[in-house]
Amino acid sequence: MKVNKKQRELLDILSEKNDEWVNSKDLAEYFNCSTRTIRNYVSTINSELSHVIESSNIGYKLNKNALRKDQQNLSESKLKLNDRKSRIFLEMLKNSSSGIDLFELSEKLFISESTLKNDIQELKQSLPSQTLRITIKGDLVKLEGSEHSKRKYMVDLLYDEGNSVYDELKSSIEQMIEDISLDEIKNIIRSTLSNLNIFINQYSLNNIVLHFAISMERIRQGYILTENDQDILKENLDKQELTLTNEITKGLAEKYNVHFPESEIYKLALQFVGLYDKSLIENNNEQQVEAYVDSTMLSVLRDVLRRAEDIYLIDFEDNDFINKLAIHLQGLFYRSQFQKFNRNSNLLDIKISYPIIYDISVYIASLIQEKIDITFNEDEISFIALHIGSLLEKEKAIDKNYIRVLLIANDYHGIRDQITKKIKNRLGSSVQILSVSDYNDNQFFHYDLLVTTDRKVATTYEGSVFIKPFLTDRDLIKIEKRVDVKKKQHQKDLIDKLIKRFFSESLYFNQIDPSGLMVSDIIKHMNQMMIAEGYVDENFYYSVQRREKMSPTSFPSGIAVPHSVELDALKSGISILTLQEPIIWSDQEIKVVALVAINKKESQKFNKFFELFIEIVSESYNVEQLRKSENCNEFIIKLKMMADELIDKNILI
Template identity: 40%
Template sequence: MNKVLVETLLDNSDKWMKATELASICGCTTRTIRNHVAKMNKMTEKLIVSSEKGYRLDMMKYPTFLNNKNTQELTKRNREIYIIRHLLENSGRGVDIFDLADKLYVSESTVKTDIQRLKKELVKSNLLIKTVDDICFLQGSEQAKRKFMISVLYEEGNAQNELKENIQEMIGHISLSDLENDIKETALEYGLEMNQYSLNNLVMHFAITIERISGGNLLKKRISHALEMESLEYKIAKKITQTLEKKHAIIFSEGEIEQLSIMFVGLQQEGKLDKSSIHQFVDDKIIDILKEVIQKVEETYLIRFDNEDFLNKLALHVQNLYDRSKVNNFTRNDSLLDIKMSYPLIYDISVFISSYITEQLDILLNDDEISFIALHIGAYFEAELNDKEALKAVLISYEYPEIIKQLQKKIEKLCADEIEIADDTWQIDKNQQPFIITTNRKVLLKYPGAVLVHPFLTKKDEEKIRHRVAAIKNFQHQEKMFHYIDKYFDASLFFGQIDPASYTKKAIINQLVSKMAVQNYVDLNFENLVLEREEMSPTSFPSGAAVPHAMKMIAHKSCVGVMTLQEPIKWENQEVSLILLIAISKPDVSEFNDFLEKIVELISEKSYVRELTKAETFENFILKLKMLSGNALSEM
C-alpha cells in the first residue's frame, strides 16, 4: 500500500492529488490514505505535503526517504512476511535460504538475520523454525499454523479491498466471490442468516483450509470439542465442503469439516426471530444481563435504548459470542479502527457494555468483538436516534401561492432533512437568526445572510442554498466547540513540552489525575476507573493522540487535563505525544457525548496533533485548538 501510494505521487509529482483520487487508485478509503500519509511522513518528515488542494510528494525529501532506515525497516517487515508465507506454504519440504535471498534481492546473511527475528516472534504462536543445511522448516501443529496465517493476512491487508486481494491470491484459481456465494447460499438453505462481517470471517477460514489442503497439510484427527454430526452447524459445513469437492476436486477430511463447523456456532436464524421466540435462541441469563447493562448505559450516557428489536438482535449476537468463546473461536473485524475513529461515542458505549458482559459471563472480549457490539449500537443510532437538529429556514416570497408551494418542495428535496422550512407568516425571531430564502431583493437588505433565488430554482440557486446551509451549520458547530473548549480546559491542568524519558502511560494518567484531585475536579480513585477503561480497549489513535477517560461520569466538575510530550511514547500499539484526559460530571453527560465525537474527530488528524503538540503555553494550545477546530469544520 505504501509503495503504491508513493509511486502514484511520484508519477504525478507535478500536480496535487486529492485523497479521493489516491483512494480510487489504491483501492481503499480516504481515511486509509490519510493514515498511510501519516505513516510515510513519520518515516521521512514532510515527505508528502498536504494542503486543501490535496497531497503532493516533496521531491527534495524523496532521496532521503529512499535511504531512510525507517523505510528499510518497512522493507524488512515485508521480507519477514514473505518468508513466513513461504514457510507456511512449504511446511513439508522446507525453504532454501539461498532461494529466499535470490527472490528477495538480498544477501543470505540478511535472510538469516530475518529468520532469527522471526523465531522469537513465532514462539508466542507455538511455532518453531528449524534450519537443516540451509533449509528452513516451520514446525508446529496445523491449527497453530492456520491461526498464524490469519494474522499474517490481516497484517498484509489493512483495508478490506487489500485483504480480499491477499485471500484471492492465496487460493489461486478458485474465485473468492464464488466461495462467498457458496457459503452464503448453503447457510440460507438451512435458514441461517448472517451479517457481512460474519460472512467475511467464514470466507477467511474456508480459504485458509483450501490453501492448506492444496499444500498437503491436513487436519486428520477429530477435535476434542467436535459438534454432533446431526447438529445444524455440522450439516452446513458438510454441505459446503461437498460443493467445493465437486467444483474443485478438494477432499476435506472429517477433521477439517469438524473444525469448519465450529465457525458456525452461535449464528442464529435472526431473520425468523420474533418477540415470542427470543428465549428459544438466547439464554435467559444473557437477556437479563443485557437488560441490566442497557439500564446502566441509559443512566450513564443519558441515551435510551427502548427498542425491543435492538435488544433481541444484540442478545443473539452476545449468545453467539458466548457460544464461540467456549470453543475459543473469536471473530476478526477488519473495520475496527474505522469504527473506533469515526464513531467514538458508539465505540465507548460498546466498551461499557462489553466490560459488564465480561464481568457477568466470565469471558474475555478482544477489541474486534467490542467493535461488533459497536455495529449493533450504530445500527440502532442510525434507525432511532437521528436527532440532528434541522436548520430553521423561512421562505419569503410574494409569488403566486402555487409557485411558492412548488419552490418550497424543491428546496426541501434539495436539502433533505437538513433544513425545516416554515411559511412567511412565522414571527421571525432575530435572536435565533433563521436561514432566510427569498425571491425578493428588498428582503436581502433587511436580513443579512439571506439567499436570493429565482421562483423556479436554477442550478446556481441550488449551489447557493447548499453553500449557505453548510456555512451556517459550520458556524454553529464551531460556536459549540468553542463553548466546550472554554468550559472544560483549565490552565492548571496543562503540562506542556514534557520530556517523556521516565514516563509510561500509567505515570501520565497518574500525574493528570493527581492534579485534577488537588483542584477538586475528581477523587483519587478516578485513576483506577481510567485504567479500567484503558484495559478494556486503549484510547490511543494512529494520529499520535490518546483520550483516556473513565466509563463512569463521577467527576465533581467536568474538565480536560492536557499533556504534550517532546517525544512520543508507546501507548499500547500506538505512539502518542498528545494526551487529553477527560473527566465528566453527571450534569454534563449529554454534552460529553457530543464533545467526545468532536474532539476525536479533531485529534484523528496527524497534522493537527503535530501542531497542538508544538504549543509551549496553555494560551497557545487553546488558540491552536480553536483554530484547528475551525479548519476541521471547513473540511467537512
C-alpha cells in the first residue's frame, strides 16, 4: 500500500470524528497546506484503498465499513527488528508451557520463516543466559526459565525498544493483553492514589501500569509468581503500600474478573515503595520535607551539591530544586532496600542529548553512594538528570528571558507538532515549548504558561490558555498576549530575587554626615563592613582604588558605584550609603554610594542585574527618591518599583 505518513494521519483524524463531516479548510489548516493538497491526499487514499473516504460540499468523512475490508493492508507494514523481537518474546511467553509452532508464529508476525529464525537467534543472544533460554525442537520453539525472570526480561525488552516512549510500550503490551485496557488500569491506579493524596509522576505511573497489566495477563494464563519471599515482603512492606495494592487489585478484579493471589499482591506492592504525599511537592514546606527526608540524607545532599558546585560552577542553591531532589532520593533509598528501581523510557535520550548533565548526575550519585547505603542504576541516575535539567532550564529561562510553555494536546498523530510549529512561528525564540498529551507530572516540568486543547485541564489549572485543536489567529493572539504578560512578570520576579540576594540590611548605611570625610574614607568604611560580613577580603579595597584611578565611577545623577577591577569578591553584594549632604566625587556631586562586590561564579547573573540597576540610577530623580529612604526595606521597595516600571515600558534586561 502506497499511503504515506500524512495520508495515514488524515485517516486517523477522520476516524476520531466518528462519522462526522470535517471541513476541508480545517484539515488544510491542520496539515499546514492548501485544500487542493487535501483533495490529492483523499484521491490517493481512495485509489489505494476501497474508496474509504466520502466527500461532499461540507467536507470529508471516513467510511468505516470500507476501511474494515482493507484493515489487513494497514497492519502489514514491516516491523522493526527490536519490535519483532518483543513480539516474538510475547508470543513465546503466552505459550510458555507448550511452546509455539514456527510456521504459526511467522504468520502472526507477517514475516517469512527464515526472517523469524534470524530474529530468534538475535533474541537468544540478548537473553540473560543464566535465567532464560530458547529451545527449538523440530518446528516447536519454547521459552524456558522462571516466571519472575520472564516478566523481568519482558519489561527490560520493552523499555529497550530503541528507547521507546510510553505510547510504543503501550502498543506492544496491548498486543499481548488484548482485552485489558491500559487506560482503565491507569485510571483505577490514579484514582486510588488521588483519593489517598499520594503523588506519582508520569514515569512511575506508566511503569506501574505496565507491571499490573503483565501480572493480570499472566494470572489469566495460569502463570503465578512463587511465594518464596512473601514472608519477607509482608514483614518489610509499609502498611500504606499494601493498602494501595489491595484497593487497586480489588477494583481490577471486579472489572476483569481476575483473582490476585497474595504472592502477586506483595510483588505489586513493591511498585509503590517510596511514594509520598502530594503536599510535599505542592506546598514545598521545609518542615514537611524535613519530616519526610532523613536528616542525614538532606545533609549529605547539600554537602554533595556544594562539592559539585566547585567542580561544575553551577549554582545549586535553589530550595525548590534541593527539596524535590531530596524527596526523590529518600524515595529511592526506600526502593533500593528492595532492589526496586523506577524505569525511565527517556534514559538513552538523556545520555546522548545531555551528556554533561548526565555526567554531573553520575558524579552526584557516586558521592551520595559513598556516604549512604543506597543503590543507583542508570535509570535512577537519569532521574537526577531530570531534576538538574529542570533547574538549568529554569535558570536558562531566567537568563535568556524565555517563557516556558507547557502544551497539553490530544495527540491526533502529529497535531501537537502542528500546534507547536505555529506557536514557534508566531513567537519565535521568546518561548520554549514542552509538548505532552497528559498532565500528571509537575515534578520535572518547569513551565510558565499552560496551553491546552483539553477544556477540563484548562478549567482545572488557573491561568491556563484554552485553544482549539485547529489553531486559529485568535488563539495565537491570546497566547501572545499571555506570553507578554508572563514575560514581564518573569522579569519582575527575577529582579525581586536578585535584589533580595544582593542587598542586605547589614550593608545599608543611611543619612551619613559627610563632614570631614574624603572619598577614600567612605570607601574604606564600607569596605570594612563588607569584610566583616564575609563578602570581600583585605585586598578588595586596593582593587577598588585602582579602578577609581583608572576611571571614576561617579554619575551626574548623584550616585557613585565603586567596584573592583577583578571579580575577586568572596560573594556578590552591594553596600548602600546615603549622605545627608552631597560630596564632590571627581567633579560630581554625589548623594548615594553603592559599593559593588562581584564574585566570579555569580558574574553572569550579577551583570544582567547590574545593567538594569545602572539604568535606574542614571536618572537623578530616582537617585533622590532612593536617598530619601528611611531604611533598607524602604530602599528595596522603591528600587523594585522603579525596576517594574522599566519592565512595563519594555526596557528589558
